[in-house]
Amino acid sequence: MDIFTDLKWRGAVNQLTDEVGLQEALATKQVGMYAGIDPTADSMHIGHLIPFMVLKRFQLAGHKPVVVIGGGTGAIGDPSGRNSERVLQTMDQVMHNEAALTKQMQHLFGEENFRIVNNRDWLGQLSLMDFLRDYGKLFSVNTMLAKDVVASRLEVGISFTEFTYQILQSVDFLELYRREDVQLQIGGADQWGNITAGIDLIHRIEGNEAKAFGLTIPLMLKSDGTKFGKTAGGAVWLDAKKTTPYEFYQFWYNQDDADVVKYLKYFTFLSKTEIDALEQTVLDDPGKRLAQKRLAQEITKFVHSQVAVEEAERISAALFSGDVQELTATEIEQGFANMPSFNVLNEKVNVVDFIVNAGIDKSKRQAREDIENGAIRINGKKITDLTTEINPNDMYDGKFVIVRRGKKKYFLGRVK
Template sequence: MNLFDELKWRGLIDNVTSPEIEDEINNGELTFYIGTDPTADSLHIGHYSSLLMAKRLQQHGHHPIMLVGGATGFIGDPKATGERNMLTPEVLQANYDALHRQINALWGFDMVNNLDWTKDISIIDFLRDYGKHFNVNYMINKETVKKRLDSGISYTEFSYMILQSLDFLHLYQEKNCRMQIGGQDQWGNITSGLELIRKKCGNDVKCFGLTMPLITKADGTKFGKSETGTVWLDAKKTSPYELYQFLFNTEDDKVIEYLKKLTFLSVEQIEELERSLREEPHKRNAQKALASEVVRDLHKEEGLQAALSITQALFSGKLSELDESMRKDAIMNMEKLSAPAGLTLLDLLVDTKIAASKREGREWIKGNSIAVNGVKVTDPDTRMTQEQAYIDNDLIIRRGKKRYYCVALEG
């Protein structure tokens, strides 16, 4: 299987601008770029597939450039749902610096900032040298722009396509960058960049565009900064344990897709995991492999081992074996409740509505179904004081084998 065929097998090819790209990817040494705007201080799981795509191509002799849009970040790529909030220069610079550190630490790609070649262009030069080459009828037929015509779109966001096209032109002229890769929602911007290159540099130029399918959740929504529950690549925003749990809980009908797109596991390894998923789904081997591979790739072996230690401690109830940092990670995904300090265990269960009534709570306690900080408690009159807290003023209540609650003791 050649490289292009493997990329198709992994579901990483949505569309290409020319059939020649297959031979270029299999046999050439392309300089290509992937871009993102600094609208947050970390990349998220939705970016991860694109970054791995760059890594896959790099391993086969191609040369990736990572563009972080210090200029386009001021404008905002049009969304189908409405205008973006404009960020201040200070926030954009802080985000750019954070992304620069993150990308350099994780992948070491060459990085460029489109503010460097955009900031000194005058409005007259912009309109004469670049805007003159764009037909408004062509621009309004781009998918995202078309969706916004009824609700309205500002000229600012409408002009984003021109700025991104200018990026492709600049990188072609200055770095011989001949391919842009983006999500399928970037098709219009990529083809506009190719058109600008042809108009400015001639029809014989050999440049290409490739789009990738967006990675979506089981409900069809995409991963992104604007979605709830964003999964960040920064360990300070999403801990290795949280990332592990997120991936381990992947639905059966999505896990093989994620294994293909988010890991470097071989075709044979993924096919074996697919067989295991089909024949013994209760073992969740595919989900374990997905979570382990991604966490190890992003947070190294230490991050994976920390995630596994927390997972095992919660499964076994041996919470006392975790150190302070692991304890903080362990409680992040728990349901957060609060109750006055000094209540009996029975009253605390009722006060927090963990139990619907004293009768229910007493049955759980007497039936060995309630653990406090990993230790079974069978006396309903045991006092819950701040001295018993697991970390800070938080108490961990486990009901049954899997249901955990983090109860803040107040007063």
């Protein structure tokens, strides 16, 4: 299956300029292509990942991906998908975010046949006079106002700064066409207007024979129509400090049967044969969640590492079985990050007092009853002796004490 047919099968093509021309180019030469991200945060979340997964597929098919970090446009603010003006960041924050995003991109794309560039390198050199004379003159205000990304903001208002964003993105495409032989821009569905504006600019300056193409990816929605990528705790980040690899793995493992095949197509590099087989397991034996497990393994390995996959699965197995004794302190930090927690003094204490002090039981009477009934496990061991002393230094490098009350309710004690 060629790359273009594969993308269509995966449902990764929303809109496309000059489909025939792009297919011919892809079949005859190595095509340069780019997707961009503005440094509005120091990590991508999984919503950002979607166009870059498509860019990675092109890389694996032998084409040349270029990632643009928007050090210039990020200082301006993209009006897309927003109902108000973006709060401008300091340049120190922008540069910090650029460095973090660059590191993530290098991990995802490797070093071969891949480029990272920063649009501040050319946008930062533009004077106001050059901008107005060389580019502003080529854009019709009427056309710019009609773009969805701008039209949606007219009622609430849009600043001239954000209004000019589409010109700057167009300049990016022109500069990459010249500097990196980039012919294809890839973006989300909301970027269609900006992408076509860039193609128009290339044709105006380089001539109508210039080969430039645009491809957008469908808006990702869950089967119930809600937005993909959000959880009760907020965004799912690629940065392990913001979303632990265990939490990342669990997000994918917990996907609904109605969505998992779509996500396997979008977020893994598995073949059609493999995905079709996993789809059949959803129909035949959904309880085993084999498709969800494979999805979680593949995307966690891609974003983090195979080691992260193994750690996530070890944590999952320990939490399910209650056997947490073999987990490391690092794995405890990951697996219990969102569990109820309490502080523990670094001193020995009777188990009854420990349970009450932790707030797990409200009274000593209830604590004694739970202990005698075998409902309390500490660091994986069932405690039934009321005289037991709890030593916070016994396990997990002296950093944590894990309490389980009943079959599933865990508490994390942080040793102070």
